[in-house]
Amino acid sequence: AQTVTQSQPEMSVQEAETVTLSCTYDTSENNYYLFWYKQPPSRQMILVIRQEAYKQQNATENRFSVNFQKAAKSFSLKISDSQLGDTAMYFCAFEETSGSRLTFGEGTQLTVNP
Amino acid sequence: NAGVTQTPKFRILKIGQSMTLQCTQDMNHNYMYWYRQDPGMGLKLIYYSVGAGITDKGEVPNGYNVSRSTTEDFPLRLELAAPSQTSVYFCASSLTFRTSGETQYFGPGTRLLVL
Numbered sequence: 268a269q270t271v272t273q274s275q276p277e278m279s280v281q282e283a284e285t286v287t288l289s290c291t292y293d294t295s296e297n298n299y300y301l302f303w304y305k306q307p308p309s310r311q312m313i314l315v316i317r318q319e320a321y322k323q324q325n326a327t328e329n330r331f332s333v334n335f336q337k338a339a340k341s342f343s344l345k346i347s348d349s350q351l352g353d354t355a356m357y358f359c360a361f362e363e364t365s366g367s368r369l370t371f372g373e374g375t376q377l378t379v380n381p
Numbered sequence: 382n383a384g385v386t387q388t389p390k391f392r393i394l395k396i397g398q399s400m401t402l403q404c405t406q407d408m409n410h411n412y413m414y415w416y417r418q419d420p421g422m423g424l425k426l427i428y429y430s431v432g433a434g435i436t437d438k439g440e441v442p443n444g445y446n447v448s449r450s451t452t453e454d455f456p457l458r459l460e461l462a463a464p465s466q467t468s469v470y471f472c473a474s475s476l477t478f479r480t481s482g483e484t485q486y487f488g489p490g491t492r493l494l495v496l
Binding site: 271276309310311312313314317358360368369371372373374 | 414421422423424425426429439469471473484485487489490492
């Protein structure tokens with residue numbers, strides 16, 4: 268079974284600075300998808316960024332980028348120029364290509380301080 | 382498009398009571414899902430459906446039932462509520478498994494408290 272581990276329960280960063288959230292996963296699959304979701308206090312789950320395992324290039328979405336290390340099974344999220352609105356719980360998630368079932372990590376609570 | 386909508390937003394149940402959590406999507410998605418999120422935890426899949434009339438169990442199906450009579454609706458039924466079912470419930474949908482990696486769209490969640 269696939270597992271996803273986020274080892275940082277809480278993190279904080281000053282506004283305008285850069286922060287990196289860690290995620291590791293375990294799978295025997297070769298092709299899969301990885302995601303970062305954001306859950307603000309409103310509790311809505313919002314997709315931040317997606318990475319396809321067969322692509323070597325790291326995904327980027329504006330201020331959000333990932334460092335995908337397939338051999339190490341690591342998938343970290345970098346947030347540049349942090350904004351107060353980035354304060355949220357961030358979940359790393361894994362999806363095998365044979366289906367459409369997401370496995371989530373435990374989450375990292377990120378607080379951006381003014 | 383309203384996306385994925387869930388009702389109610391919050392509910393308190395007594396032990397042994399029953400209720401149905403409603404979920405509707407207007408994106409014509411084939412796949413729909415129910416997750417639960419316990420405090421400080423990630424989401425766990427309860428049930429999912431690949432299309433009208435087809436449902437299957439996820440990781441934590443015990444104590445729940447689902448049905449999928451239409452593409453739009455995917456209600457989750459709790460028959461005998463227990464305190465262990467206190468959680469936040471999220472419904473989600475996606476287009477189709479053939480485009481695996483397709484974004485899942487989440488509803489706003491239903492907070493359930495069983496006392």
